[in-house]
Amino acid sequence: xxxxxxxxxxxxxxxxxxxxxxxxxxxxxxxxxxxxxxxxxxxxxxxxxxxxxxxxxxxxxxxxxxxxxxxxxxxxxxxxxxxxxxxxxxxxxxxxxxxxxxxxxxxxxxxxxxxxxxxxxxxxxxxxxxxxxxxxxxxxxxxxxxxxxxxxxxxxxxxxxxxxxxxxxxxxxxxxxxxxxxxxxxxxxxxxxxxxxxxxxxxxxxxxxxxxxxxxxxxxxxxxxxxxxxxxxxxxxxxxxxxxxxxxxxxxxxxxxxxxxxxxxxxxxxxxxxxxxxxxxxxxxxxxxxxxxxxxxxxxxxxxxxxxxxxxxxxxxxxxxxxxxxxxxxxxxxxxxxxxxxxxxxxxxxxxxxxxxxxxxxxxxxxxxxxxxxxxxxxxxxxxxxxxxxxxxxxxxxxxxxxxxxxxxxxxxxxxxxxxxxxxxxxxxxxxxxxxxxxxxxxxxxxxxxxxxxxxxxxxxxxxxxxxxxxxxxxxxxxxxxxxxxxxxxxxxxxxxxxxxxxxxxxxxxxxxxxxxxxxxxxxxxxxxxxxxxxxxxxxxxxxxxxxxxxxxxxxxxxxxxxxxxxxxxxxxxxxxxxxxxxxxxxxxxxxxxxxxxxxxxxxxxxxxxxxxxxxxxxxxxxxxxxxxxxxxxxxxxxxxxxxxxxxxxxxxxxxxxxxxxxxxxxxxxxxxxxxxxxxxxxxxxxxxxxxxxxxxxxxxxxxxxxxxxxxxxxxxxxxxxxxxxxxxxxxxxxxxxxxxxxxxxxxxxxxxx
Amino acid sequence: xxxxxxxxxxxxxxxxxxxxxxxxxxxxxxxxxxxxxxxxxxxxxxxxxxxxxxxxxxxxxxxxxxxxxxxxxxxxxxxxxxxxxxxxxxxxxxxxxxxxxxxxxxxxxxxxxxxxxxxxxxxxxxxxxxxxxxxxxxxxxxxxxxxxxxxxxxxxxxxxxxxx
Ligand code: FES
Ligand code: FES
Numbered sequence: 061x062x063x064x065x066x067x068x069x070x071x072x073x074x075x076x077x078x079x080x081x082x083x084x085x086x087x088x089x090x091x092x093x094x095x096x097x098x099x100x101x102x103x104x105x106x107x108x109x110x111x112x113x114x115x116x117x118x119x120x121x122x123x124x125x126x127x128x129x130x131x132x133x134x135x136x137x138x139x140x141x142x143x144x145x146x147x148x149x150x151x152x153x154x155x156x157x158x159x160x161x162x163x164x165x166x167x168x169x170x171x172x173x174x175x176x177x178x179x180x181x182x183x184x185x186x187x188x189x190x191x192x193x194x195x196x197x198x199x200x201x202x203x204x205x206x207x208x209x210x211x212x213x214x215x216x217x218x219x220x221x222x223x224x225x226x227x228x229x230x231x232x233x234x235x236x237x238x239x240x241x242x243x244x245x246x247x248x249x250x251x252x253x254x255x256x257x258x259x260x261x262x263x264x265x266x267x268x269x270x271x272x273x274x275x276x277x278x279x280x281x282x283x284x285x286x287x288x289x290x291x292x293x294x295x296x297x298x299x300x301x302x303x304x305x306x307x308x309x310x311x312x313x314x315x316x317x318x319x320x321x322x323x324x325x326x327x328x329x330x331x332x333x334x335x336x337x338x339x340x341x342x343x344x345x346x347x348x349x350x351x352x353x354x355x356x357x358x359x360x361x362x363x364x365x366x367x368x369x370x371x372x373x374x375x376x377x378x379x380x381x382x383x384x385x386x387x388x389x390x391x392x393x394x395x396x397x398x399x400x401x402x403x404x405x406x407x408x409x410x411x412x413x414x415x416x417x418x419x420x421x422x423x424x425x426x427x428x429x430x431x432x433x434x435x436x437x438x439x440x441x442x443x444x445x446x447x448x449x450x451x452x453x454x455x456x457x458x459x460x461x462x463x464x465x466x467x468x469x470x471x472x473x474x475x476x477x478x479x480x481x482x483x484x485x486x487x488x489x490x491x492x493x494x495x496x497x498x499x500x501x502x503x504x505x506x507x508x509x510x511x512x513x514x515x516x517x518x519x520x521x522x523x524x525x526x527x528x529x530x531x532x533x534x535x536x537x538x539x540x541x542x543x544x545x546x547x548x549x550x551x552x553x554x555x556x557x558x559x560x561x562x563x564x565x566x567x568x569x570x571x572x573x574x575x576x577x578x579x580x581x582x583x584x585x586x587x588x589x590x591x592x593x594x595x596x597x598x599x600x601x602x603x604x605x606x607x608x609x610x611x612x613x614x615x616x617x618x619x620x621x622x623x624x625x626x627x628x629x630x631x632x633x634x635x636x637x638x639x640x641x642x643x644x645x646x647x648x649x650x651x652x653x654x655x656x657x658x659x660x661x662x663x664x665x666x667x668x669x670x671x672x673x674x675x676x677x678x679x680x681x682x683x684x685x686x687x688x689x690x691x692x693x694x695x696x697x698x699x700x701x702x703x704x705x706x707x708x709x710x711x712x713x714x715x716x717x718x719x720x721x722x723x724x725x726x727x728x729x730x731x732x733x734x735x736x737x738x739x740x741x742x743x744x745x746x747x748x749x750x751x752x753x754x755x756x757x758x759x760x761x762x763x764x765x766x767x768x769x770x771x772x773x774x775x776x777x778x779x780x781x782x783x784x785x786x787x788x789x790x791x792x793x794x795x796x797x798x799x800x801x802x803x804x805x806x807x808x809x810x811x812x813x814x
Numbered sequence: 815x816x817x818x819x820x821x822x823x824x825x826x827x828x829x830x831x832x833x834x835x836x837x838x839x840x841x842x843x844x845x846x847x848x849x850x851x852x853x854x855x856x857x858x859x860x861x862x863x864x865x866x867x868x869x870x871x872x873x874x875x876x877x878x879x880x881x882x883x884x885x886x887x888x889x890x891x892x893x894x895x896x897x898x899x900x901x902x903x904x905x906x907x908x909x910x911x912x913x914x915x916x917x918x919x920x921x922x923x924x925x926x927x928x929x930x931x932x933x934x935x936x937x938x939x940x941x942x943x944x945x946x947x948x949x950x951x952x953x954x955x956x957x958x959x960x961x962x963x964x965x966x967x968x969x970x971x972x973x974x975x976x977x978x
Contacts, residue, residue, distance in 0.1 A: 091908035094916030095900065095923060097851015097891035104850035189845065190836040261855045261863060261952040262917040310917030311952050343856040541914030541953045712911050712955055719954035744860040744950060751947040752956045
């Protein structure tokens, strides 16, 4: 790319430009490792003298374990340890206490109680995987079972104190009742969303090895340095004695940003046995202790004036959590920042059932809430006789409805326009059941608006320029598929003003500077800012040397008059005057120069601007009129998410999110047996996720957006927004095809026939 | 009980002693032979992460007992590249961004190699999608996977024509 966009670089000065590496569709730097099978995921580690662990899962959902045949398991050839609550070595912190900011009660054999089906009740360690599996089977547990509380609608509701990660459970702006009273029309609808499970293709895994009082754990993790601290706390050890390695995650989606009970048990076993121990969860165990998206019941009420403008927006969500912990899907929050309304009210109730505790799953709250909001918007548009896109444009928010703050940037109008044009939305009949394709399939078009916050967390990074002009940068980022190995390297190279091919990137390990969490779609913005600033800091020091050195062509120039690119420092207004980094370092007699950087959002910007990515998603579905089978034949999304660092990778992220929307709308749901409380479809044959044949045509457009406020990079994030908007768009298209409005997700064929 | 079997894995003839007859082909490859490129996603034939070629056909190695494959010729993802030269399917997966986390990728690639050899799908994206649907990608890199299979198919046909 030839156009270089000058960017302010924050604390370090004005001589670094973004654009020579960022903005390019580089292929993944970890690509060769991943296609040749040499990328090492946690369970691929095979240290010498490795033992294998399997844990036994509770087959009841509530009660206690009264008997485990530990003798039978221990007698099985190859079994070396059977860990139960009776002999589990102590942890420094009780698993029912919370550790750290995102801490939750976890299950680590603290007692014989069972609080959900699939809870770990014993760990068997053996010389081989086969022996451990057989040992776990031989435990043949007996229980004292209580009737499971699993029927969501039979459980009492209560006012939730907080939702999600400690967010306020209720929020109101203006006078809702007055807004409803002033409305010419009120549209009120109820929607249901199910429990969903992350099901990263890589099951949670750990290999733990003690070397004296040092602990090395290989485990996929989305918040490497923070979780090192949490692990260390459970074992009351200095953090620096613990090395957590997570170079590649086989998918995370939120479930790997935590510490789970089975990991602690494996670390305990490794210590007790003096040998490394490996555990990889079975697929059915991915439906147990490692969190999920909780089910919701949502009620939305729209007050509308005669022109179809909102006078009031009410979103009441009941979110299903576990019996013992407080994580509730913050679905109502999805309605706070999208459509202009003088009055809004959001609130959440909690419902407790006997399940594992839910947690963050790709767009937690936003996905479920958007499904309901975009559905009710479609229903209202139809009642008003308006095109669904026109209806949304009439309710376009010029400022953030929740705070009144201006948006840092918002190219949603362009998203609507580009998405609609690309899809061919114009001419869509208002009435449903008007279109059929050549094969006689009912055809429908629907749309939805996408929105997702653009947060930043905190990160630090180190950058070192070497005497030969190459560089190494360090931060403990997590690549769970979003492409951190590549896009962060691109940003770092721009910070240093070198070509990315000259850059070595060290990441994915807890002995590096803290990159924060890969979550909330904020990792590129946060870790990227830290890397960029670290590079800029190193370059600023280099410029300091050059401009003070009479032998340098840059002598006497002010710091701000210098630019860095392609490994050279140059005068901004005369790029022929400059010199290579190598020369500056050589003259100064230095082997290297080191810079440090932080990634954190300025408080002033955070308080004064609303920061969101936006998008518009258009869906075409085909429905078999006799069988009710739905196929998403086309999906087009247009997204404005600030600066796109790597268009190829962003495209993959956005499409991945949209395809998750297909799963949400049509496939994914965990079904629990009301008698036992067990999930009956805890595998990939019963819990359906989209496969290749489900996705004939998906397109993601990125709409240009400059945002000077989110961070110096102008980066928002693309990891989660794709699922928002898409679910509603598909549901609306299904209605448009069939005339049947389904308000319970996922939409089943039987909902559409008969 | 121990069993002795022989297998050819990526061209190497291996004499293996199975100390446990329950060992699957997948666990044999990963834990005994040390080829961890092949992944375990479900261990019950539902995800395709463990796809390898046995005598040229793609199978889910988690559903295969190692002992039942005495004498077989196995190809895993580690056996595709010739030194630094990637197999056309591997190269196409990188070029088309046919993966994100990469965990399904060895299985997808082995499946794609077999699909192309089966010759049933050709350049038809719909048949490719159908033929690749035994391999789940939770990151949903499906568009890139389909494009990669098409690109590799075309390149391999060209190569064939050239060498013919
Ligand atoms: S691991 Fe074999 S099909 Fe999933
Ligand atoms: S790339 Fe992650 S599962 Fe396919």
